[in-house]
Amino acid sequence: MKKFLIFPLLAAFFMAACTTQNEKTDKMSPTISKSVFGNLPDGQQADLYTLTNAEGMTVKITNYGGIITHLTAQDKSGNWEDVVLGFDSLQSYLDGHPFFGALVGRYGNRIAKAQFELNGKTYSLLKNNGENHLHGGKKGFDKVLWKTEEVLTETTAGLKLHYVSPDGEEGFPGNLDVTVTYTLDNDNALRIDYSATTDQSTIVNLTNHSYFNLTGLKRDILDHEITINADSLVAVNENLIPKGPLEAVAGTPFDFLSAHKIGERINDESNEQIKNGGGYDHSWALNASSEDIPLAATAHDLQSGRYMEVFTTEPGIQFYTGNFLDGSLTGKGATYTKRYGFCFETQHFPDSPNQSQFPTVTLNPGETYSTTTIYKFSTK
Numbered sequence: 001m002k003k004f005l006i007f008p009l010l011a012a013f014f015m016a017a018c019t020t021q022n023e024k025t026d027k028m029s030p031t032i033s034k035s036v037f038g039n040l041p042d043g044q045q046a047d048l049y050t051l052t053n054a055e056g057m058t059v060k061i062t063n064y065g066g067i068i069t070h071l072t073a074q075d076k077s078g079n080w081e082d083v084v085l086g087f088d089s090l091q092s093y094l095d096g097h098p099f100f101g102a103l104v105g106r107y108g109n110r111i112a113k114a115q116f117e118l119n120g121k122t123y124s125l126l127k128n129n130g131e132n133h134l135h136g137g138k139k140g141f142d143k144v145l146w147k148t149e150e151v152l153t154e155t156t157a158g159l160k161l162h163y164v165s166p167d168g169e170e171g172f173p174g175n176l177d178v179t180v181t182y183t184l185d186n187d188n189a190l191r192i193d194y195s196a197t198t199d200q201s202t203i204v205n206l207t208n209h210s211y212f213n214l215t216g217l218k219r220d221i222l223d224h225e226i227t228i229n230a231d232s233l234v235a236v237n238e239n240l241i242p243k244g245p246l247e248a249v250a251g252t253p254f255d256f257l258s259a260h261k262i263g264e265r266i267n268d269e270s271n272e273q274i275k276n277g278g279g280y281d282h283s284w285a286l287n288a289s290s291e292d293i294p295l296a297a298t299a300h301d302l303q304s305g306r307y308m309e310v311f312t313t314e315p316g317i318q319f320y321t322g323n324f325l326d327g328s329l330t331g332k333g334a335t336y337t338k339r340y341g342f343c344f345e346t347q348h349f350p351d352s353p354n355q356s357q358f359p360t361v362t363l364n365p366g367e368t369y370s371t372t373t374i375y376k377f378s379t380k
Helices: 002-027 090-094 272-277
Strands: 031-039 045-052 058-062 067-074 080-082 115-118 121-124 147-152 156-165 176-185 189-198 225-228 230-234 281-286 295-300 306-312 316-320 343-347 369-379
Touching: 031 090, 031 147, 031 156, 045 147, 045 156, 045 176, 058 176, 067 306, 067 369, 225 316, 272 281, 295 316, 295 343, 306 343, 343 369
Parallel strands: none
Antiparallel strands: 031 045, 045 058, 058 067, 067 080, 115 121, 147 156, 156 176, 176 189, 189 369, 225 295, 230 281, 281 316, 295 306, 306 369, 316 343
């Protein structure tokens, strides 16, 4: 009698083992899901993609503006919480916002007097920041509907976005063919690869404008500890336009080679640059490195333990501390008051087309614009 019971028991054991293995496989496989985010005024549908890795980290991205709407990071107790400013609905983005999570182009940051000269010709752009041009104009890359392609592997979940900016759009020359790929891996790192080609000489400076708050959107960011791997800074005038050669950060509130809390020196208006920026709203010139994608900056919220590292191939990083947030916007259960989020925008320097001493932002036919930035999350 006993020998006849062995076979059912063995069968049950193997079935349980297979089920356990399948559950394990499912857990270790990144996923992508897609849902309708809403409709644009012209009737086009915007979608929302959710990327999830094996650890449980999620990143939500809409093809409207390539916007990162949600990004979760784990705290030292193992809790996952959203750490980027944004909204739950498309309409809130359509109503207007300060570039929360958006892809910015063709030119991130400011261009003085909204004009530049290229190959002997002067190009005029929209003045949308006083007398200056900011972040691509009235309808920059943050307000277009990108074509998307899901990219799923055994270890990553990715979303490839594609857009062709026509010659003359917002005043920029050349048909610019742009691809941006977001890739979430199992090390809790979000990689952003930018590439572009053109059929005429033009200028390009792409970035992502996410506002981070590692508290889980619970309070402002003044207690975050920051490091920036830079010995020098792009000093700006009161209109946040570069005013000359790079300036050393040593002995100033802009020295983040060692960790300092954001709030420690942000209100020191005896410093001209703090006064001009209303706090931090400046581009640091990153130190040279032999690494392919060197570490540029870090942020640490001591209370939650969340720690973010930023790696980039770009020469600069714009550190902005939400100085213009005023509490008029709310989203995801939070009110976005002054200094409720900070940005690490990896990019070339502001006004580079008019500053011959800065690295060039010119892209010519036959060349490929290519940059990479990685935001990696852990605890410490």
